[in-house]
Amino acid sequence: MKAIQLPALVKSPDGLQVSSLPDLKPSPTKYVIRIRACAMNFFDILQIQGKHQQRPPLPFIAGNEFAGEVLAVPTGTKWNPTFKVGDGVFGAGLGAFATMILAEEVDLRPIPKGWGYKEASSLFYTAPTAYAALILRARAKKGDYVLVHGAAGGVGLAAVSIAKFLGMTVIATSNTPNKMEIARKFGADHVVDSNGDWASTVKKHTPGGRGVDVVLDPLGLINQSLKCIRWDGRLVVIGFAAGEIEKIATNRILLKNVSVSGLFWGEYANQDPEAVTQVWNILLKVIDKGGIKSIAYTERTFSGLESVSDALKLLSTGTAWGKIVVELSGDEKSRL
Numbered sequence: 001m002k003a004i005q006l007p008a009l010v011k012s013p014d015g016l017q018v019s020s021l022p023d024l025k026p027s028p029t030k031y032v033i034r035i036r037a038c039a040m041n042f043f044d045i046l047q048i049q050g051k052h053q054q055r056p057p058l059p060f061i062a063g064n065e066f067a068g069e070v071l072a073v074p075t076g077t078k079w080n081p082t083f084k085v086g087d088g089v090f091g092a093g094l095g096a097f098a099t100m101i102l103a104e105e106v107d108l109r110p111i112p113k114g115w116g117y118k119e120a121s122s123l124f125y126t127a128p129t130a131y132a133a134l135i136l137r138a139r140a141k142k143g144d145y146v147l148v149h150g151a152a153g154g155v156g157l158a159a160v161s162i163a164k165f166l167g168m169t170v171i172a173t174s175n176t177p178n179k180m181e182i183a184r185k186f187g188a189d190h191v192v193d194s195n196g197d198w199a200s201t202v203k204k205h206t207p208g209g210r211g212v213d214v215v216l217d218p219l220g221l222i223n224q225s226l227k228c229i230r231w232d233g234r235l236v237v238i239g240f241a242a243g244e245i246e247k248i249a250t251n252r253i254l255l256k257n258v259s260v261s262g263l264f265w266g267e268y269a270n271q272d273p274e275a276v277t278q279v280w281n282i283l284l285k286v287i288d289k290g291g292i293k294s295i296a297y298t299e300r301t302f303s304g305l306e307s308v309s310d311a312l313k314l315l316s317t318g319t320a321w322g323k324i325v326v327e328l329s330g331d332e333k334s335r336l
Contacts, residue, residue, distance in 0.1 A: 003098035007059045009050040013312035018305045028076035030102040036117035038096045039065040040315045040324040063097030067121035090120040097308050112287045119294035122323030128279050129265040130158035133216050137261045138234040142167035144213040145206050152179035152321040155218050157295040160186045165291030171205050182321045199227040226252050237262045295322035302326040
């Protein structure tokens with residue numbers, strides 16, 4: 001197998017190198033997956049630099065999100081595997097920048113009908129994060145006006161698609177004409193340039209200028225969003241991609257009678273695994289009904305592990321939309 005294994009931390013994606021390693025062997029508790037596509041995440045960049053809160057012991061294989069086909073099922077006698085050899089799956093787990101990976105069943109989902117490896121590889125983090133923010137935290141419902149910040153990002157585009165499918169009116173913000181057009185193509189009813197006085201513009205798109213019912217914020221814009229949230233609205237903190245962790249004046253929360261909640265989707269697996277199962281059961285049905293479109297970036301293609309470095313560098317510029325994916329040809333015909 002081939003993999004981007006780090007014997008030491010690197011300063012940037014330029015320091016990544018592809019190595020040849022022994023093929024993975026069948027495991028009593030895990031599936032062996034041949035990876036056909038791996039998706040880029042910003043925390044991958046932090047992890048290879050040692051700047052992420054999760055610091056795997058060296059050496060480790062980088063990457064955390066993938067899609068591929070099952071090469072071998074768990075060999076333990078107590079197992080009744082859901083997937084069989086040859087099934088297409090997508091999932092998450094450290095070691096995704098490789099041609100093979102070991103994965104537990106809880107970290108895998110079936111590739112939706114009509115979806116390819118590239119498209120499916122970008123689903124595992126984005127779709128459930130968007131759905132959980134909308135439904136589990138914001139309690140959004142049909143008819144709500146929902147403001148999605150960073151709407152051309154992976155979580156943002158998933159949120160736009162899901163909210164629109166569920167009958168909500170979507171107002172999207174983004175910072176370039178291209179990204180604004182992408183958000184519109186994914187179903188946003190109104191698209192607002194985030195470089196200007198976006199809060200005032202957002203309010204104008206709501207009935208009587210009352211403000212939005214829900215705000216989904218992966219950037220760190222809660223303070224400004226308080227200017228365009230309606231009385232008794234709900235705001236969800238998803239992340240701080242804009243670079244700063246905000247300090248919020250709580251009197252403004254009181255005066256507008258709003259609620260601010262946080263979403264750390266990754267922790268649900270530890271704290272509420274039943275919710276994870278329920279969310280995915282719903283999402284897979286939504287996908288089958290066309291309620292979620294592929295968010296894989298299409299303006300530039302990346303092929304082979306050697307291109308992971310360039311893909312991560314593009315991600316770091318903030319100019320791409322959706323999820324950047326590297327496709328692996330599958331020419332390596334590993335036999336188990």
